[in-house]
Amino acid sequence: MNIKAIKHFLALAESLHFGRASEECHISISALSRNIRQLEDEVGVALFARDNRTVTLTQEGKKFLVYAREASSQWRLIRHELLDDSDQLHGEISIYCSVTASYSFLFELLNRFRQVHPGIEIKLHTGDPDEAISRILDGKEDLTIAARPNNMPRSLAFKGISFSPLVFIAPNEQHLPSVPMTPPDSAEAWANVPMILSEAGVSRHRIDDWFYQQNISPKIYAQVAGNEAIVSMVSLGFGIGVVPKIVLDNSPLQDRVKIWPVLPELAPYDIGLFTLQKNLKNPMVSAFWELMAERRT
Known part of the structure; x- marks a missing residue:
């Protein structure tokens, strides 16, 4: 073999x-x-x-x-040790993140990393941010950028990068009479608002808790994978969505939706870099980890 x-x-x-x-x-x-x-x-x-x-x-x-x-992980480590006759690192690491995270955080970081460690090959996979943590825990990826969950497994290491508000968004123009143009003023009115929400993940947990605390039984129009899809559906007038503001700021459809000033506000996204604690023993993962600057408080 x-x-x-x-x-x-x-x-x-x-x-x-x-x-x-x-x-x-x-x-x-x-x-x-x-x-x-x-x-x-x-x-x-x-x-x-x-x-x-x-x-x-x-x-x-x-x-x-x-x-x-x-075996693949151990191969990368031993190959690095055998070839390491200098201070230059050689090998491969894999990173997973959403499309938004890839150009919001990774572009500048990968540019700097390539200059410092040209011998390390980066395998970048993009997809649904709700899968990011599970892909790390399952050993499919070495690193990921994602929102910190409410309950983080002890096996994970986390380095904060940025915060992003979690906001309600509505279409700029009314396409369907069932979709209001202003935030409802009662739990009964909220119950009739068609909502477009993530299937799972941090944002879904936050909005589910928000509805529960407000004693609202939401009317869920659609459950989708990926925040970009929520912005798209809201811009078409199908309902009201909840997304991290960073997604909206980087969306080509941002001019077609508006943020609702809903109170109480949802807890913001705590965005950062994740890896398994044991992965930090890998010199290539550690090099990437150290290059990612901790956010300023």
Whole structure:
């Protein structure tokens, strides 16, 4: 078993799609399929269940995934130690964040990091911010930028970067009569407002608590993944949304929505860098961690 086989397995295990995995590994689909079958022959069990439409991990595959992630991490560490005949770091780290975070925080940081550590390759993955913490805990990523949850697992390390208010947004123009143009003045009125909310995550927990404290039973029009999608739906007049202000500030649709001055205000996002405590022993992760300046209080 070689490290390339491990990397090919990880790519397919995380995407569950031969096309996307082959693109990530820069090989053909047939070559990836052949390598996976060779790996399965070597371990003696089927790691994936395949049919004409889907690819899923078998129970044995899920167990092997834990090993593969640890083996890949240990490979990067030992490779760095073996090649480290100078002060220059070499290797690879993975980072996950939302699209908003990628250009709000990462652009400048990655530019500086590349100048200081040109030997470290960055694998950047973007997606739903609600998945950021779980991807770190599951070992899929080395680092992530996300909002700090109310209850943070002890295994995580956190370095604050910035705060962002969590705000109610409404369309600038009324498209549907059910969507009011001004904040309701009673719990009964709020109960009739169509709300567009995140499916899960910090913002959903905050707004659920807010409605509970105000004794409001919300009318949920849509639950979506990603704050950018909430801004889009609100701009089209489908309902009232709740998003971090930093998302609105960077949205091309910000002129089509307005912020409602709702009281009491929602608790702001505490945005920062996350990694597992044990990952800080990795010199490449530690280098990135140290380069990220702690926010000024």
